[in-house]
Amino acid sequence: PYPRQVASISIQIYNRWGALVYSGENGLWNGKDEKGNNLAEGLYFYTLKVKWIDGGIDNKKGEILLIR
Numbered sequence: 001p002y003p004r005q006v007a008s009i010s011i012q013i014y015n016r017w018g019a020l021v022y023s024g025e026n027g028l029w030n031g032k033d034e035k036g037n038n039l040a041e042g043l044y045f046y047t048l049k050v051k052w053i054d055g056g057i058d059n060k061k062g063e064i065l066l067i068r
Contacts, residue, residue: 007051013064014045031066041066 009027014020021033027048033039048060 004056005053007053009051010049012047014047015039016043016045029064031068038068039066041068 008025010025011027011029012020013022013029021039022029023034031039044064044066046062046064050058
């Protein structure tokens with residue numbers, strides 16, 4: 001079988017109070033906010049939306065512990 005190919009990935013990062021602190025279209029996050037400032041260590045939550053070239057969409061969510 002052939003692996004599915006990704007058309008696009010979007011990611012949103014939220015702090016523990018539910019405020020959006022980062023949003024990007026490459027699916028990557030480096031622990032910084034959208035202005036490039038380092039965010040504080042702690043627990044963050046993400047939503048990830050993967051669009052496949054065959055038209056399928058996968059939505060994932062979870063948590064990330066940021067440690068510097």
